[in-house]
Amino acid sequence: xxxxxxxxxxxxxxxxxxxxxxxxxxxxxxxxxxxxxxxxxxxxxxxxxxxxxxxxxxxxxxxxxxxxxxxxxxxxxxxxxxxxxxxxxxxxxxxxxxxxxxxxxxxxxxxxxxxxxxxxxxxxxxxxxxxxxxxxxxxxxxxxxxxxxxxxxxxxxxxxxxxxxxxxxxxxxxxxxxxxxxxxxxxxxxxxxxxxxxxxxxxxxxxxxxxxxxxxxxxxxxxxxxxxxxxxxxxxxxxxxxxxxxxxxxxxxxxxxxxxxxxxxxxxxxxxxxxxxxxxxxxxxxxxxxxxxxxxxxxxxxxxxxxxxxxxxxxxxxxxxxxxxxxxxxxxxxxxxxxxxxxxxxxxxxxxxxxxxxxxxxxxxxxxxxxxxxxxxxxxxxxxxxxxxxxxxxxx
Amino acid sequence: xxxxxxxxxxxxxxxxxxxxxxxxxxxxxxxxxxxxxxxxxxxxxxxxxxxxxxxxxxxxxxxxxxxxxxxxxxxxxxxxxxxxxxxxxxxxxxxxxxxxxxxxxxxxxxxxxxxxxxxxxxxxxxxxxxxxxxxxxxxxxxxxxxxxxxxxxxxxxxxxxxxxxxxxxxxxxxxxxxxxxxxxxxxxxxxxxxxxxxxxxxxxxxxxxxxxxxxxxxxxxxxxxxxxxxxxxxxxxxxxxxxxxxxxxxxxxxxxxxxxxxxxxxxxxxxxxxxxxxxxxxxxxxxxxxxxxxxxxxxxxxxxxxxxxxxxxxxxxxxxxxxxxxxxxxxxxxxxxxxxxxx
Numbered sequence: 001x002x003x004x005x006x007x008x009x010x011x012x013x014x015x016x017x018x019x020x021x022x023x024x025x026x027x028x029x030x031x032x033x034x035x036x037x038x039x040x041x042x043x044x045x046x047x048x049x050x051x052x053x054x055x056x057x058x059x060x061x062x063x064x065x066x067x068x069x070x071x072x073x074x075x076x077x078x079x080x081x082x083x084x085x086x087x088x089x090x091x092x093x094x095x096x097x098x099x100x101x102x103x104x105x106x107x108x109x110x111x112x113x114x115x116x117x118x119x120x121x122x123x124x125x126x127x128x129x130x131x132x133x134x135x136x137x138x139x140x141x142x143x144x145x146x147x148x149x150x151x152x153x154x155x156x157x158x159x160x161x162x163x164x165x166x167x168x169x170x171x172x173x174x175x176x177x178x179x180x181x182x183x184x185x186x187x188x189x190x191x192x193x194x195x196x197x198x199x200x201x202x203x204x205x206x207x208x209x210x211x212x213x214x215x216x217x218x219x220x221x222x223x224x225x226x227x228x229x230x231x232x233x234x235x236x237x238x239x240x241x242x243x244x245x246x247x248x249x250x251x252x253x254x255x256x257x258x259x260x261x262x263x264x265x266x267x268x269x270x271x272x273x274x275x276x277x278x279x280x281x282x283x284x285x286x287x288x289x290x291x292x293x294x295x296x297x298x299x300x301x302x303x304x305x306x307x308x309x310x311x312x313x314x315x316x317x318x319x320x321x322x323x324x325x326x327x328x329x330x331x332x333x334x335x336x337x338x339x340x341x342x343x344x345x346x347x348x349x350x351x352x353x354x355x356x357x358x359x360x361x362x363x364x365x366x367x368x369x370x371x372x373x374x375x376x377x378x379x380x381x382x383x384x385x386x387x388x389x390x391x392x393x394x395x396x
Numbered sequence: 397x398x399x400x401x402x403x404x405x406x407x408x409x410x411x412x413x414x415x416x417x418x419x420x421x422x423x424x425x426x427x428x429x430x431x432x433x434x435x436x437x438x439x440x441x442x443x444x445x446x447x448x449x450x451x452x453x454x455x456x457x458x459x460x461x462x463x464x465x466x467x468x469x470x471x472x473x474x475x476x477x478x479x480x481x482x483x484x485x486x487x488x489x490x491x492x493x494x495x496x497x498x499x500x501x502x503x504x505x506x507x508x509x510x511x512x513x514x515x516x517x518x519x520x521x522x523x524x525x526x527x528x529x530x531x532x533x534x535x536x537x538x539x540x541x542x543x544x545x546x547x548x549x550x551x552x553x554x555x556x557x558x559x560x561x562x563x564x565x566x567x568x569x570x571x572x573x574x575x576x577x578x579x580x581x582x583x584x585x586x587x588x589x590x591x592x593x594x595x596x597x598x599x600x601x602x603x604x605x606x607x608x609x610x611x612x613x614x615x616x617x618x619x620x621x622x623x624x625x626x627x628x629x630x631x632x633x634x635x636x637x638x639x640x641x642x643x644x645x646x647x648x649x650x651x652x653x654x655x656x657x658x659x660x661x662x663x664x665x666x667x668x669x670x671x672x673x674x675x676x677x678x679x680x681x682x683x684x685x686x687x688x689x690x691x692x693x694x695x696x697x698x699x700x701x702x703x704x705x706x707x708x709x710x711x712x713x714x715x716x717x718x719x720x721x722x723x724x725x726x727x728x729x730x731x732x733x734x735x736x737x738x739x
Contacts, residue, residue: 039539046627061543061710152619152626152707158442224620224706377543378709381629 036064041380043072049146050391052365056372056380063380066372068365073395081355086112086186086322089352093342094180096359097393099142100135100336102171105184108355110266111331111344112186115324122268124188124314129268130201130305131174131183132333133298137208138167139336140295143388144215147288150385151228156219163211166204173197186322188315198306205299212296220288229285233371233383236282243370244363247338249387252290253282259334266333272304284386291388323350337361337393361393414508418497422490423463425655426648430459432692433699434651441703466647469640476537477637485535486638486645488528493649495521496656501576503669503683504676514575515563518660519556522615525653526552529624532646533634544633547710548617548624554717555614555621561725562607565732566597566664579668593672598665600735603728605665607721612657613698614717616650620705621713654695662690 041054051072057065077096081089093108094101106128113120120128145160168178174193175181183190219225235245237253250257258276260269277293279286324346332341338360347353364387372380405413435458439446451457473482499514501507511517526549533545567573570581578597585595598605614621625633635646662668667690669683708716 037539039543046631148706152622153705154438154619155442155703158444162443218704219706222706224708227712228706228709376709376711378623378626378629378707381626 043069052389052391052394054368054372054380054384056377058377061376061378063372063375063377066369066380068368070362070365070394073391075392075396077396078355078357081352083351085350086324086352089355090184091180091182093357094182095392096357096396097139097335097337097340097361097390098179099139099390101177101180102131102135102175102183103333103335104340105182106132106267107331107333107335107340108342108344109184109186110333111329111342112322112324114329114331115327115344115346116186116318116322117325118187118316118318120188121313121316122310123192123312124316126268126305126309127174127189127193127314128184129272130302130309131171131181132267133302133305134167134171134201136336137295137298137302138164138171140291140298141167141208141211143291144212144219144288144295147385147388148215148219148225150381151225153219153222153225156215159211159214159218163208166207170197170201170204173200185315185318187318188313192314198309201302201306205302208299209296212292212299216292220285220292226285228378228382229288229386230283231281232284232375232379233386234281234283235367235371239370240282240367243367245338245367246363247334247336247360248290248294249287249338249364251276251278252287254278254280259332259339263332263334266331268305268308271308272301274301274304284382287386287388321350323348324352332358335360337388337390338364357396359393359396361389361391362396365389365394418494418508421497422493422652422655423648426651427459429651429654429658429695429699430647431456433695435459437696437699438703463644466640466644471641472637472639474537474637478535478537481531481535482637483642485528485532486642486649488531489525489649490645490652492521492524492528493652493656495524496653496660499575500656500659500663500687501579501669501683502687503680505680506669506683507576510574510576513573515567515573515578515664518575519560519563522653522656523552523556525649528649529634532638536634536637538637540630540632541634541636544624544626544630544636547630548634550710551614551617551621551623551713554714555611555721558607558717558721558725559611559615561722561729562601562604562611563664564725565601565604565728568729568732568736569597569600575663575668578664579670582667583670583672594667594670596665596667601665601728601732603724604732605661607725607728608661608665609694609697610721611717612661613701614713616654616657616698618654618698618702620701620707622702622707623710623713626707654698655691658691658695658698659687661694662687666690666694 037058039056039058041056043051043053053069053072055067055069056063075095077092080092084092089108090105093104096104141164142160145156145158148156171181172178174197175183175190177183235249235253237250237255240250240253241255256276256278260274261276274297277290277297279290326346326348328343328345330341330343332339339358340360341358343356343358344352345354371383375383435446435455447455447458449455450461473479496518498508499511499518501510529548529552530545533541533548536542566578570578572578572581582596583594587595587599617624625635630636635643638646669679669687671679671682671686674682
């Protein structure tokens with residue numbers, strides 16, 4: 001592990017520590033060489049919201065090296081999928097990124113549908129898009145509040161939870177589950193939207209816009225917040241892309257890349273008009289700002305989708321027992337945390353032969369050792385919070 | 397005190413009585429501030445109710461219940477801890493608070509000891525709590541605690557200065573360091589010849605008042621200056637290894653010190669126990685209530701900031717003290733001195 005390496009390559013600390021150790025016999029330098037402190041952030045630590053363990057080597061408050069240790073929550077989903085049928089798997093993959101479960105189901109169902117040559121009816125595609133955007137809003141609203149909490153402001157976190165609750169109620173109203181809807185079926189959706197749901201969604205969307213204004217004033221507009229996040233944890237665009245960072249984290253580094261627009265067309269995204277937000281700076285503040293704008297953009301998208309919602313069935317004609325023909329397919333979507341993809345290999349059975357899950361957070365945290373070198377301990381928390389990962393999405 | 401109560405009691409009994417009363421003020425103040433601000437005001441700001449059940453009326457009994465729970469908890473001490481230091485640290489923190497209350501006047505006669513150097517003494521003993529914090533952090537044998545304690549030491553020492561400079565302006569204007577004398581100076585003062593409400597120093601020393609509140613916030617390690625206990629990075633800083641009764645001591649110390657600083661600010665800038673047109677015996681009865689109301693106002697300002705702001709980073713916090721607050725304090729002192737000589 002790199003924690004045992006010499007820390008001398010950290011910026012600003014070009015001290016030849018070995019030279020000092022040679023002099024240590026003279027007793028005088030024994031007290032000058034204070035040594036490094038290795039501290040475990042996690043696996044139980046409030047900043048890692050879950051069980052991420054970060055082995056941090058400190059010189060005073062400055063981080064010399066940081067190693068994320070993952071796997072404390074590994075649940076073996078890739079293996080489990082080999083023993084489940086396609087309809088059963090949506091229940092599992094719901095729990096990868098538990099804050100935006102619905103968005104997890106979409107790429108997998110997309111993959112299965114493409115292998116089978118089935119296409120969901122337009123109404124189903126629209127409702128899927130609406131629910132995906134709603135889960136994006138739910139995830140981001142919580143982030144907008146929780147980032148404040150990580151920086152020490154207690155109050156925004158409660159606003160985040162409060163306003164997310166409206167969206168979760170909508171998801172529950174449509175699907176029956178607040179967190180784990182399991183609403184997608186291969187070929188469409190389980191049910192149509194309930195009566196009155198559309199009007200309710202419109203009123204909630206205006207609440208979300210108000211919440212975004214609140215967060216802009218209370219958190220993003222706060223001088224202390226600015227001084228804590230500006231210039232902290234800068235990810236240059238090309239380095240971020242090289243590490244596989246995706247989603248809002250990469251767009252905050254000025255990379256104009258969004259699978260909803262640039263990827264293989266999926267759901268109803270080609271039919272609606274939306275903007276992809278980027279920020280040139282790549283620091284923690286720009287990651288917050290991009291998510292704030294994307295929340296507003298999602299609200300705009302949901303309203304557009306509600307206006308253009310076509311009539312018709314929500315389920316295509318599919319056989320009662322689903323058998324997927326032989327083949328391989330890669331399906332990826334723009335999830336709230338970034339690029340999420342499934343590589344599904346089918347051998348013609350009722351379940352897949354092999355599924356490779358590409359989850360966004362796993363790649364997003366892989367940049368941590370590079371990013372945390374030379375920052376102070378409080379900035380570690382800022383950077384962790386602004387990268388916004390979900391442990392289930394890292395460990396799977 | 398003895399004359400107003402119309403009772404003849406010996407000085408020993410008086411001393412014991414005073415000590416008991418002051419000792420009672422600390423947990424009482426901690427309870428009131430904790431309930432009003434931590435449980436109720438914070439909940440209101442965060443659009444939730446807070447505790448509603450214990451005690452029947454808006455959960456007033458919650459903190460008492462919490463305290464009793466803490467008393468029942470197992471007293472856990474880390475194996476590597478420096479046992480004696482670990483055990484003494486919470487007491488040091490509470491004792492420093494206790495010593496501050498000794499000089500805060502609550503009425504013309506209601507003061508344990510009106511020292512000539514009252515302000516000086518209050519600030520000196522209040523900074524004793526740093527030692528308690530350092531002891532706790534070091535003796536815990538925990539890296540988080542150590543980081544927290546070192547942060548606390550750096551911060552508390554840095555913010556002593558602005559605190560002192562803020563108070564110096566008041567001392568110059570009042571011509572005395574005795575807290576009782578400062579209260580009288582405000583009660584008997586006049587605003588441009590009109591002595592209707594006296595002259596609370598917040599009118600002339602509003603810069604000093606702001607400085608004092610900001611620096612007191614840092615001394616109390618409350619947000620935005622709560623780096624030492626930063627729960628999202630150091631978990632609870634120097635308190636991380638403390639449980640049960642000892643943790644309760646830290647809690648009482650935290651809110652008791654908040655009460656003490658709010659009372660000091662109320663005394664120095666808002667006229668303390670004095671109420672216009674109330675003199676003599678009536679002031680002795682009304683004094684504590686008046687002081688309490690003013691104290692709650694100051695505490696409200698401090699807790700308002702606490703629940704709104706994120707926290708500063710350690711280097712930003714030091715920069716604020718040395719580059720902003722201390723120069724402002726020095727200029728304020730200079731201006732006060734010039735006015736003092738000129739008028």
